[in-house]
Amino acid sequence: MADTQESGAAEGERVVIKKYANRRLYNTASSSYVTLEHLAEMVKKGVDFVVYDAKTNEDITRTVLTQIIFEEEEKSQGQSLLPIQFLRQLISFYGNSMQAFLPSYLELSLASFAQQQERLRAAMSGAGLAPGAGAGMGVYEDQIRQNLQLFDRAMKMFSPFAYAPAGKAEEPTPAPAAAPKADDEALDQLRKQMAEMQAQIEKLASKG
Numbered sequence: 001m002a003d004t005q006e007s008g009a010a011e012g013e014r015v016v017i018k019k020y021a022n023r024r025l026y027n028t029a030s031s032s033y034v035t036l037e038h039l040a041e042m043v044k045k046g047v048d049f050v051v052y053d054a055k056t057n058e059d060i061t062r063t064v065l066t067q068i069i070f071e072e073e074e075k076s077q078g079q080s081l082l083p084i085q086f087l088r089q090l091i092s093f094y095g096n097s098m099q100a101f102l103p104s105y106l107e108l109s110l111a112s113f114a115q116q117q118e119r120l121r122a123a124m125s126g127a128g129l130a131p132g133a134g135a136g137m138g139v140y141e142d143q144i145r146q147n148l149q150l151f152d153r154a155m156k157m158f159s160p161f162a163y164a165p166a167g168k169a170e171e172p173t174p175a176p177a178a179a180p181k182a183d184d185e186a187l188d189q190l191r192k193q194m195a196e197m198q199a200q201i202e203k204l205a206s207k208g
Contacts, residue, residue: 015029025038036067
């Protein structure tokens with residue numbers, strides 16, 4: 001697998017990838033051909049890169065990243081990251097009046113999600129608990145479940161009628177009584193951000 005050294009880039013440097021007509025990907029920093037799997041590892045390791053079409057010099061990074069997601073979903077074997085209903089909802093926003101607003105919202109939501117999980121891991125590490133060990137795992141899973149439920153409600157703010165999962169929705173799982181205070185603060189912060197988002201949505205809707 002490609003790591004930061006194998007990518008040929010210095011720390012913090014953006015790697016330029018060229019895609020040729022034969023679909024081969026060339027890493028200009030390491031002077032070697034790479035695969036989508038290599039690029040996926042680079043993403044996971046925090047290596048920044050941009051992909052250009054070798055003939056037109058067009059930036060095709062978004063297309064390549066989408067291909068990586070497609071391959072990862074194909075290999076998921078029942079552990080898919082993107083639920084079908086989420087994909088349906090995402091597709092429904094193309095051409096929607098909120099399309100321009102959604103990307104920023106998703107970026108903020110995922111950044112908040114990642115930040116909250118990092119705080120939780122740090123809190124568990126400080127308490128001497130590993131993410132996969134005993135009672136600590138219960139706290140970890142419960143926090144993730146709360147995050148997903150919060151994200152689900154946020155998606156309904158955009159389109160409450162289109163986003164209707166089949167069957168009865170799960171009842172929110174109560175948080176453990178001994179949940180770390182830092183995690184509560186992170187959750188409150190995420191709720192506040194989403195409330196601000198909803199206020200912006202309502203403002204845009206009123207202008208429309």
